[in-house]
Amino acid sequence: MAPEEITDQLPVPSSHRMLQELVRAELNTDEFTLDISAGSNKGDNYSCIIYRGRATCRRTGKQVSVIVKIPPQNEIRRKQFFVRPSFEREISVYNEIFPLIMEFQRSKGLTVEDSFHQVPHYLGSSLVDHEEVLLMRDLKEEGFRMVDRHKDMSLEHYQLMMRALARLHATSFVLKDQQPEKMERFKGMPDLLGLPDTSPTMASIFSQMAARAMTLLNENNEPDVFQRTKKILTMSWDEIMDDVYNGKPAEPFAVIGHGDSWHNNLLYKYEDDTAIDIRLLDWQCCRYTSPVVDLMYFIFIASSKAFRDRHYEHLLDFYHRNLSDHIRRLGSDPERLFPRTALDQQLLRFGRAGLIMAAICLPIIAT
Incomplete structure (x- = not known):
């Protein structure tokens, strides 16, 4: 149509x-x-x-x-x-996960503006x-619209997203701290891209896209970059699911994440051409994993290298500051649940998620 x-x-x-x-x-x-x-x-x-x-x-x-x-x-x-598991996952997010998160925030006396509500x-x-x-x-009726995925967004766009992810992740940390029994069922949430019906297709897609990505590197000019990239992009899809996206290796810092944070799944609202609000769409890939998976997916899919050279460290600082603030609002200690040193360790351990998804998604976005 x-x-x-x-x-x-x-x-x-x-x-x-x-x-x-x-x-x-x-x-x-x-x-x-x-x-x-x-x-x-x-x-x-x-x-x-x-x-x-x-x-x-x-x-x-x-x-x-x-x-x-x-x-x-x-x-x-x-x-x-993967239509059937995609709809099953997204509908379960709306029927089970969001009600838990929203009610928990309300129980702490938080206003909508001070809560994770960007859905x-x-x-x-x-x-x-x-x-x-x-x-x-219909979010269009409220003034929300999609950005041009072929252009860098302004810093305000990225900050809105990082704040939303920070608050989403913070609710997982505090629920595990204060009401751990309510988070148990989500810890075993299987990754959509690692299910028996989806994993073979993803393995084929990844191997093709990874081989294509490697052709962009020159081993003679950048031997170290080439070898480190090759080590990641020659992993099997099963290894990636177990080693990068699985929540168990990320514990005690695994959280419920969005899982598919790129331009077409984000809508922004504007005031005088400045982005002032955001909504996160399409929760089919919602997963229980390291918070770094969401961060690296968004930053490396939705920005250029020139933008990252200027703002990468700022965005990480901005994210952790907002996450810490929300943990405090919910009544727990961020230095105990997720200090900045833990974020840095998670980046070292799981940051390759950005490279993996960039190899898969950027050719699709560009075409």
Whole structure:
């Protein structure tokens, strides 16, 4: 569907019925029109199709806009992009993880502004096979928009993201400290990219992309860089899953992370052309791992080398300062739970995650 094309039906009847019921409750009437259009641009999404459902009350003119996320119906594409486990993971995040995090922050008396809250407003979902759907409030109506993934963002964009990740990670540290029983079930959360149905595909993709990345290096000009890079990019995918993304080697510092922090999964709000707020979308790859995995993924996928040369250390300092502040707000001691020395150690141990995902993602982003 082209972005400007408008219809009155979603391609999955059960999803359309859910949307109608939701709109009917929101508008408190059966007298409405419902227009369906593309919710994103072509090429912005891979494992799902995004629609925008805009309902208008015939009597009052009041409008409700809902984002509807459904899977591709083509079986090959469903398998290629791990559709079923992706929807299972994201819906579990909205139904289980976010309620735990939000309620915990409220129990500490925190306002929304002082909490981790940078996620879409969840309206409902279904996990019926081949009829999976996720419905959310339309963030475009609140002034949020996507950035151009081919350009460096301003420093404010990166700081908003680092603050959001800091608060998200801080909730894991404090929950493990104060209510460890509530975090136990998430510690065993399998990594989406390491599941039996997805790992062989990822192994093939990684080997191809890693070989391609190595052709960009000159062994004669940079022998040390070449050898160190080769050592990482010749790891098997199973080794990467066990050694880099697995939460166990990162303990006691493993956290619930976003897992897929690149441009197309971030929406920003602006005031006088300055980014002032952010929302994190697409939680299919949410994982329990080192906080460094999120940091390196975002920094190395969403910035240029020139930007990192200027701001890399600042962003790490900014992240840790905000994480420490949020840990204190939640009633624990950041120097005990995650001192800066621990962050530095985690960077040394798991920082290669940035190189691994850059090898996979940058060619896709560039095309």
